[in-house]
Amino acid sequence: MEILLAIMIGVLYAAGIYMMFRRSLVKLIIGIILLGNGANLLIFLLGRLVKGKPPIIAEGSKYLSEAYADPVPQALILTAIVISFGLQAFAIVLIKRTYKVVKTEDLDQINTFDEFE
Amino acid sequence: MVLLGKWVKTVLWWLPMVLPAGLFVYFLSLGTATQSLSYDWLPQLGVRLSLHLDGLSRLFVLLITGIGALVFAYTSSYLKGHAYLDRFYGYLSLFMGAMIGLVLSENLISLFVFWELTSISSFFLIGFNNDQSASRKSALTALIITGMGGLSLLAAGILLGYVGDTYSIIELTQSADYLRAHPQYSLAVLLIFGAAFTKSAQFPFHFWLPGAMKAPTPVSTYLHSATMVKAGVYLLLRFTPVLGGTELWQSSLLWVGGITMLYAAFHSIFRTDMKAILAYSTIAALGVLVFLIGMGSNSALQAAGVFILVHALYKATLFLITGIVDHETHSRNVLQLAGLRKVLLPVAIAGLLAAVSNAGIPPSFGFIGKDLMYEAALHHGAGAWVLLGALILTNVLLLYAGFLVGIKPFIGPLPEKHAHLHWPSAWMWVPPVLLGVLSLGFGLWPVAASRLSEVFLPALGLQPPPALKLWHGFNLILGLSAATIGSGLLLWFLLKPGEKGLARLQKLAWLSPERLLGGFARGVGMFSVVWTNLFQHGYLRYYVMTIVLVLSAGMGYRMFNNYTWQTSFTPLLNLTVYEVSIVAIMLISIGFAVFSKSRLAAVAGLGVVGYAICLLFVFYSAPDLAMTQFTVDTLTVILFVLVLYRLPKYMQISNKLTIARDGLVALTFGGLVTLLALLVLEQPVQRDVADFYAANAYLLAKGKNVVNVILVDFRGLDTLVEITVLSIAALGVFGLLKLRLKTTERRG
Amino acid sequence: MKSIILRTASNYLLPLLLLFSVFVLLRGHYLPGGGFIGGLVASIAFVLHAFAHGLRKAQRYFPIHPGFLMPIGLTLSLLSGFLPILIGDQAFLTGLWMADPLPVIGMVGTALFFDLGVYIVVVGVTLTIIFTISETA
Structure with a gap:
């Protein structure tokens, strides 16, 4: 599964970057989201995959038993997911606002618009 | 302070000249004895703010304050009613203070600081008529030339301080013989010359001085008769007992x-x-x-x-x-002009x-x-x-x-x-x-x-x-x-x-150092235009592409050059049906997100990718992550739908060649990331941090969900900052949408 | 969107989901859950309600703009961090706990208030974003 997941992550990265190369603002943001998902999964994978052992201390015990999933990447990813939600919301609203002002979502046209200001 | 400026322009016009006049009287009253005053400034570096008044400094100080007082008085009438008279007095006083500090400094570093202060304040004075481009240009030329000299002085100071083991000029004078015999002597002399010649407008650095005549006349008077340009002469005199007496000097x-x-x-x-x-x-x-x-x-x-x-x-x-x-x-x-004696006796x-x-x-x-x-x-x-x-x-x-x-x-x-x-x-x-x-x-x-x-x-x-x-x-x-x-x-x-002689001289002007510097500056300017246009083209995707390509090259070089592959992937290959099906679902939905011509389908694909990741988290022991991913994904899709609803359809702008090129770059990077992941997976895992949290989550923080304990306790500060950032993002959204469009934007 | 089924269902779903979100928040220290997830669940409850009954109805549940929840939550989290400094002369964000668990809520300590602050901020942030976008859409 690890190999499969590693390939999956590569595909997510490739898809995200490909979308960021496009001229459309919406595609740019889809690309950023895909890239973010890829990064989250990469961190998760590198913390090693463990099946059915969440990092939760069992009833009556005072610490985790030997084989458990690494809680550190999980905490990192949780933070990343929530923060990227803030980023995505802001980016989406930015598209909306940009479109309202310049009436295009073509990044190149926004570029030239800049010069006429 | 603002009020004071207003008053200086009207009622209190005599106030500024009290300062130089008072200083003049003060320095005159000090008599001819040598006096010193010293404060520790940066004792770790041997830098002291030591002021030393001897015969040389006295001559200069009296010139600076005496002529200063007259110039201040003259200005009060010359620039009467000028809108920025207060500012002018400010610059002039700053300059005077810097000059006094310069001639009183006994420490090389403080000497340098005051030296630079005179350069900077004279920049403002020369460029005082900043609405004229010639004036701005002259000020800049003067600043560049004297600034170069300042750097030279700093280098000289550090070198002398290093060789002589002190920044005090008096102490350096005492070890003058040692300095003159030192192998670095010539370098020190050249650096001091660099500072003195630029400041005192010696050939070939003289050309900033005629340009500086663009300044109001009181400034020219002050800078060129008694102060600024004499600073270089002062420096040479000051260093004569330290470095002088040799053939080179x-x-x-x-x-x-x-x-x-x-x-x-x-x-x-x-x-x-x-x-x-x-x-x-x-x-x-x-x-x-x-x-x-x-x-x-x-x-x-x-x-x-x-x-x-x-x-x-x-x-x-x-x-x-x-x-x-x-x-x-x-x-x-x-x-x-002629005959003015009759009216201006x-x-x-x-x-x-x-x-x-x-x-x-x-x-x-x-x-x-x-x-x-x-x-x-x-x-x-x-x-x-x-x-x-x-x-x-x-x-x-x-x-x-x-x-x-x-x-x-x-x-x-x-x-x-x-x-x-x-x-x-x-x-x-x-x-x-x-x-x-x-x-x-x-x-x-x-x-x-x-x-x-x-x-x-x-x-x-x-x-x-x-x-x-x-x-x-x-x-x-x-x-x-x-x-x-x-x-x-x-x-x-x-x-x-007559004009003829000047015209004849102008024919040789192309040879002058001023023109050479101008040409050099234009060359640098042209180079930077080309350079900037090459890299700062304003196309976001090419910035991204540059970053990705550089990253790929670096990663690829490291992986294929210094690493011997030990391929033993077989133990990793034990798949279950649901794992394979999740990956298949993800691949299909990524395809949708990327290639769909409808934006709604793309967003749906994006949502499915998120939910599939959520399932992965469920399988591999991350329930917290699964719940967060699920909720956030839902909200993101809602957001997208709310906004996209009003946007136009995708455009078809890219041609096949661009698509192929972008695809190649993207796939290369994706492949490298996959390789990176596999390489890391081969390494033994480090779990020291995880073990610490696992052992102490309950004992220290009384929590059993270790992930949550990390978030709210061990790394609570991070979380605090994170929710602050989230709030800022929300405020940004609110501001972007709720605040009224400015008129310029509305027109656009 | 305004189907009768959804409207009827959301009438029951709103209190249920809110209750669930508080439950997720409280048990977060022992079992999967916590401030982030709880806050997101609560937000989704309101968003669902807004879909079913319209934005105005959902906004009526808030006497003040949800944006004001952000400073409230931030202050709560910050104060729970400062509490150890004020009481026990300990470092910022040190966990302090009551000796015995309370009924229903469980163990009460500064970490719980910190998490509550996170919960409030997340609700404030999410609802500010969604409400603002829907209003101007």
Whole structure:
């Protein structure tokens, strides 16, 4: 599964970057989201995959038993997911606002618009 | 403070001049004894703010504050009603303070700091008329040249501090012999020269000074007669006991000073603008000073000290009368000005006195200065006649230049259009007259100036000189003086000022250092335009592409060059059905997100990718992540749908070639990331941090969900910052959508 | 969107989901859950309600703009961090706990208040974003 997941992550990265190369603002943001998902999964994978052992201390015990999933990447990813939600919301609203002002979502046209200001 | 500025422009116009005048009286009252004052500033680096007042500093301090007081007084009338008069006084006071600090500093580092302060404040003063592009350009040129000198001074200071193990100039003087024998000596001397020559406008760095004439006349007066440009001369004098006395020091100064004085004196006689004449004659005078320091003998240094005072007095006078003439007639062209004595009598008297002192005609103070100069050159030994010849030639040319400014505008018939002129306010004509009278007074009663010159040489570690005298009897020097004055007067009657000479000189202008610097600057400018256009093209996707390509190249190089592959993937290959199906679902939905022509389908695909990841988290022991991913994904899709609803359809803009290129770059990077993941997976896992949290989550933080414990307890500060960032993002969204569009945007 | 089924269902779903979100928040220290997840669940409850009954109805549940929840939550989290400094002269964000668990809520300590602050901020942030966008859409 690890190999499969590693390939999956590569595909997510490739898809995200490909979308960021496009001229459309919406595609740019889809690309950023895909890239973010890829990064989250990469961190998760590198913390090693463990099946059915969440990092939760069992009833009556005072610490985790030997084989458990690494809680550190999980905490990192949780933070990343929530923060990227803030980023995505802001980016989406930015598209909306940009479109309202310049009436295009073509990044190149926004570029030239800049010069006429 | 703002109110104060307003008052200075109206009621309290006399207030600024209290400062320099008070300082002048204070320094005068200190007497002639050497005084020191010292504070620790950066004791770890041996940097002290130590102020040291000796004969050399005293001469300069009195010039700075004395002429400063007159310039402040003059300005109050010259710039009366100017909108930025308060700002002007601010710059001028800053500059004066920096100059005083510069000549009082005994520590190399504080010397450098004050040196830079004078460069910066003079930048503001020269560029004071900042609505004129010529003014801005001149200010920038001056800043660049003197700034380069400042860097050179810093380097010299650090080098000397390193070699001599102290930043104190007095202590360096004590180890002067060791310094002169040190292998780094020549470098230190060259660096000091770099600072002094740029500041004192020596050839080939002289060209910023004529440009600096764009400043208001009080600034030119202050900067070029007594302060800024003399700082380089001051530096050379200050370092004479430390580094002087060697062949390198003396002959370089002789050459540079000699070339500068001849070059500039020759240039000055062909100018027609009064300020331009004064600019070149100032450069020539600075050249004379450097030349005298280059001679290095007791009498030469004595002559230099006296000439500093002589020059400050007459040059300030000439600048001030130029300002008055300009102010009253709105012209500075000596060809057009004539007969002004009839309407501006006190100004004419001041001009006459200054021109006489400049010419060295007895009984002016200039005569004493010239006497000393010739005497020093006569006793120089080898090559004495060459030095003497150069000095005489310079003085003849300077006499002519001084007459052009000080006498020419005031004699002859008065043109019709200037007949109605009246005397300017007393604040303007009294300062030049006062300085002119001083030029004469010091000549008649040299005892007054002797008080300064007596302590001047001991400050350089030399014997005190004989007292100054006006009359030495009939001797060779008197004959030389007479010859100088005679040839000067002859030149005055033979050579009529005109535009032709200047035109002839301009033909050689392309060779001048100024043009070379300009060309260099344009070259750098063109290069940076090309460079910037190459990398700062404004296309976001090419920025991203550059980053991705560089990253790929780096990663690829590292992976394929330094790594031996140990392929043993078989143990990792035990798949279950649901794992494979999740990956398949993800691949399909990624395909949808990327290639779909409908945006709604793309967003749906994105949502499915998120939910699939959520399932992965469920399978692999991350329930918290699964829940967060699920909720966030839902909200993101809702957001997208809410917004996309109103946006237009996708455009089809990319052609096949671009798609292929982008796809190749993206796939390469994706492949490298996959390889990276596999490589890391082969390494043994490090779980020290995880083990710490696992062991202590309950014991220290009383929590059993370790992930949550990390978030709210162990790394609580991170979470606190995170929710702050989230709030900022929400405020940004609110601001973007709720605040009204500005008019410009609405038009767009 | 305004189907009868959804409207009827959301009438029951709103209190249920809110209750669930508080439950998730409280048990977060022992079992999967916590402030982030709880806050997101609560937000989704309101968003669902807004879909079913319109924005105005959903906004009526808030006497003040949800944006004001952000400073409230931030202050709560910050104060729970400062509490150890004020009481126990301990470092910022040190966990302090009551000796015995309370009924229903469980163990009470500064970490719980910190998490509550996170919960409030997340609700404030999410609802500000969604409400603002829907209003101007």
